[in-house]
Amino acid sequence: FLYSKIAELGCGVLRGNSTKCNAFDIQVLLSAAVCTKAGKVVVARQFMEMSRSRVEGLLAAFPKLMNTEEQHTFIETDAVRYVYQPIEQLYMVLITTKNSNILEDLETLRLFSKVVPEYCRALTEKDVSTHAFELIFAFDEIIALGYRENVDLYRIRTYTEMESHDEIIFKMRQKAKEREAKDIMKRKAKALQRDRERGAGRTSGFGSTGLLSVPVANSSSPASTSTISSSNSGTIASSASLPARKAGRGMKLGGKSKGKDFVDALIQEGEEVADETADIASPAKLHVSAGSSLPPVNREDVHITAEEKITLEANRDGGLENMEVKGSLTVLISKPEVSRVRFHCDRGNKKIPFQTHPNIDKRAFASTGAVGLKDLERSFPINSDVGVLKWRFQTNDEAHIPLSVNCWPNPNPDGSCDVNIDYELLADDLVLQDVVITVPLPPRSAPPVVARSDGTYDHDSRNDALYWRVPLVDSDNREGSIEFTVAGANSDDFFPVVVDFVSQTLFAGLKVTSIEVIGDGETTFSSDIKFSPSSYEII
Numbered sequence: 421f422l423y424s425k426i427a428e429l430g431c432g433v434l435r436g437n438s439t440k441c442n443a444f445d446i447q448v449l450l451s452a453a454v455c456t457k458a459g460k461v462v463v464a465r466q467f468m469e470m471s472r473s474r475v476e477g478l479l480a481a482f483p484k485l486m487n488t489e490e491q492h493t494f495i496e497t498d499a500v501r502y503v504y505q506p507i508e509q510l511y512m513v514l515i516t517t518k519n520s521n522i523l524e525d526l527e528t529l530r531l532f533s534k535v536v537p538e539y540c541r542a543l544t545e546k547d548v549s550t551h552a553f554e555l556i557f558a559f560d561e562i563i564a565l566g567y568r569e570n571v572d573l574y575r576i577r578t579y580t581e582m583e584s585h586d587e588i589i590f591k592m593r594q595k596a597k598e599r600e601a602k603d604i605m606k607r608k609a610k611a612l613q614r615d616r617e618r619g620a621g622r623t624s625g626f627g628s629t630g631l632l633s634v635p636v637a638n639s640s641s642p643a644s645t646s647t648i649s650s651s652n653s654g655t656i657a658s659s660a661s662l663p664a665r666k667a668g669r670g671m672k673l674g675g676k677s678k679g680k681d682f683v684d685a686l687i688q689e690g691e692e693v694a695d696e697t698a699d700i701a702s703p704a705k706l707h708v709s710a711g712s713s714l715p716p717v718n719r720e721d722v723h724i725t726a727e728e729k730i731t732l733e734a735n736r737d738g739g740l741e742n743m744e745v746k747g748s749l750t751v752l753i754s755k756p757e758v759s760r761v762r763f764h765c766d767r768g769n770k771k772i773p774f775q776t777h778p779n780i781d782k783r784a785f786a787s788t789g790a791v792g793l794k795d796l797e798r799s800f801p802i803n804s805d806v807g808v809l810k811w812r813f814q815t816n817d818e819a820h821i822p823l824s825v826n827c828w829p830n831p832n833p834d835g836s837c838d839v840n841i842d843y844e845l846l847a848d849d850l851v852l853q854d855v856v857i858t859v860p861l862p863p864r865s866a867p868p869v870v871a872r873s874d875g876t877y878d879h880d881s882r883n884d885a886l887y888w889r890v891p892l893v894d895s896d897n898r899e900g901s902i903e904f905t906v907a908g909a910n911s912d913d914f915f916p917v918v919v920d921f922v923s924q925t926l927f928a929g930l931k932v933t934s935i936e937v938i939g940d941g942e943t944t945f946s947s948d949i950k951f952s953p954s955s956y957e958i959i
Contacts, residue, residue, distance in 0.1 A: 448566025449525070450500065451475055451515040452532055452559050454507075454548050459483040462510065462545050463552045465559045467566045478515055493529070494522065503529050507536060508543045528568050535562070535576060541737070554580070588742055588816075592731075714853075714922060714950065722761060722935055722945040723752040725805070728926050729954040736827060736915060736958060740818045745772075745927050747951075749791075749809035751800060759799035760938045762792035763808070768849075768929020774811045785809075796938060811928055822847040822927060823893065825857060825919055825958055829911040837909040839868075841917070842901035845893050850925050850951075852893040858918040859886045862909045874900035893921070919956040924949045 453464035459480045466475060482502055485495045495502040496518060503514040503525045512533050516525050539554045540547045548555070561576045562569060571579075717723075728747035734740050753759045767774070767789050776782045776791070779798075784790045791808050793800070800806055813820075828840040841859065845852070855875075861868065861884045868886055870877060875890035888902050906913075926949060935945045 448520065449514055449516050449528065449563055449568070450566065451478070452563065453479055453513050453515070454536060454555070455479050455482070455511050455513055456545060457483060457509065457511065460545075462548045463555055465556050465563075467563050475515075479513065482511075482513060493526065501525070505529055505533050507533060510543065510545065510548065512536060524568065528562065531562060531573070532559070534573050535559070538573065538577065592742070592744075714924065717946055717948045719752075719754075720944050720946040721753070721755045721758050722943060723754070724763075724932050724935075724945060724947040725750045725752070726926060726930065726932075726947070726949045728928065728951040730822070730927060730951070730956065731954045732821070732956045734818075734821065734825075734958050738818065738824070738826065740816055740821060741959070743815050743820060745811075745813040747811050747926060747928055747930075748807055749930070749932075750805045750807045752805050753800045753802055756799070756802055758937050758943055759802060760793075760796070761800065761943070762790055762936045762938060763932055764934045764936065765789040765791055766929075766931040766933050768931070770813075770927075770929050772811050772813050772928040772930075774809055774928075774930075777806075777808050780808055792938075809930075811930075813928065819846075822850055823852065823855075823919065823921070823956075825917060827859070827914055827917050827958060829909075829914050831910060835909075836905055836907045837911070837913075838903070838905050839914055840901065840903050841888065842899065843890075843893070845895070845898035847927070848895045848898075849929060850894075850923055850927065852921040852923050853891065855890040855893050855919070855921040857888040857890075858920070859888065859914055860884060860916070861886055861906060862913040865909060866907050868904040868906045870902065870904040873902040873904075875902075877902065915959055917958040919958075920953055923951040926951050 448468060450468050450470060451464055451466045453475075454462045455464075456462065459482055461476060461479050464475055464479065478500060481497075482495070482504070485497065485502070493503060493505060495504070499518070501516050501518050501520065501522075503516060503522075505512050512529065514525060514529050514532065535558045536548070536555065537543060539551045539558065557580050558576050561571055561579050726747065726749045728745060731742070731744045731746075732740075733742050751761075751763070753761070765785070774785070776785055779793055779795075781790070781792055781794045784792060822845070824844045824846055826842050830838045830840070832838060839859070841857065843855070843857065863884050865884065867879050867881070873888070875888060877889065878887045879885075880887065886904070890897075890900055893900070932945070932947060934942050937943045
């Protein structure tokens with residue numbers, strides 16, 4: 421409003437208030453539109469007051485004015501100037517006044533052409549219509565009252581998403597509370613199940629003087645029977661009126677149930693058992709965590725343990741919703757002779773904020789990467805894990821994703837769905853082992869037909885999931901894919917995709933290069949390095 425008033429006053433002064441200023445006399449951008457090659461408007465945003473018929477007329481005349489023999493990106497008429505750029509089967513068109521700066525218009529056009537693919541992947545008329553409001557909001561961030569704002573693609577994405585750091589932290593805390601509540605519910609459910617199983621073996625009668633007791637039968641005896649005894653004859657007389665029970669229906673405590681035999685047989689055959697049957701199943705589990713595959717470490721007198729966990733949530737379009745990496749470095753000294761030590765570390769080239777223990781010399785670590793006590797006369801505790809470093813890194817930048825996983829479901833006319841999943845290692849310094857990508861499948865669906873796969877895969881019919889396993893992902897084997905078809909499915913059935921792996925290289929890039937015993941030179945040490953996901957999902 422302010423710009424329009426200033427322009428109106430300026431035109432009034434120049435013309436002596438003889439005529440009213442027209443919007444086409446100002447150096448502004450009038451409209452931004454995405455249209456077809458035939459001139460059909462898909463989405464248009466006007467930045468000055470213009471009627472709908474006027475906009476449709478200008479855009480309908482645009483294809484007729486184009487000259488296919490000449491390679492230009494603008495067309496001038498008596499009233500306006502068209503600045504355009506083809507986007508596959510569509511055109512990104514800017515309508516400006518004739519006296520506007522053509523160089524600035526071309527720069528603005530390039531920014532508009534980058535914004536459209538950001539929200540529309542297919543770049544078709546249908547896809548642009550579906551994301552019309554997102555595009556309009558993005559256009560409003562570029563142009564205000566006909567004039568371009570000082571923004572780039574990153575700022576436009578930030579402004580339109582309106583991300584809040586406090587909101588992200590709040591959602592993370594809410595999810596943590598929900599997970600904790602679910603764990604408590606599972607523990608209570610298991611406790612109640614055990615109580616029911618124990619209580620089912622106690623048969624209670626309502627007598628005048630006491631309760632009936634059922635003695636536990638010895639499971640080792642070949643022909644054990646259950647007998648009922650009472651404290652007096654009155655109890656027996658009162659129980660005589662109860663209906664007689666069929667022989668052989670009593671519970672036999674202490675023996676091995678058929679359910680346990682069945683569950684144990686399933687586990688031995690390699691089947692996965694649900695959590696609800698964990699009380700009757702043997703402790704063996706089918707899906708062993710990735711960390712169990714790491715080779716054992718022969719501990720030296722000085723042992724270093726570095727553990728790092730990543731929590732990542734990415735959307736199916738490739739954007740990063742949230743990523744957090746937490747790590748810690750601890751030391752275990754087993755002999756007093758090597759208790760006065762100093763660690764020399766390589767912190768890598770990533771900008772990770774490290775925090776040292778209050779007793780550690782912070783300045784020495786910041787300058788040279790040395791980890792040692794402030795008081796050189798003091799020594800580390802013996803046979804006790806001592807934390808010396810910790811770090812936390814949080815970002816929403818896709819450039820920091822260590823392993824990118826894309827899932828591309830493609831529904832077919834016959835009701836089936838072709839699914840292509842690929843991964844790419846984006847962090848060249850990482851070596852990931854035992855990568856397991858879990859893809860959910862539609863409930864009670866037929867086994868997927870796998871056309872091609874890098875690595876191995878397993879179909880879990882009970883949990884309706886496909887487990888894709890890749891033993892090693894590094895800089896030499898950084899990409900892989902799997903392609904399969906599932907009948908009776910839609911695109912949402914294959915999310916969230918869960919990723920699990922283990923690595924002996926840290927995301928932070930921290931490495932302990934050597935350990936020095938103060939006054940006695942370097943000494944040998946052992947290390948246990950582990951980087952694994954706490955939660956890694958593509959939703």
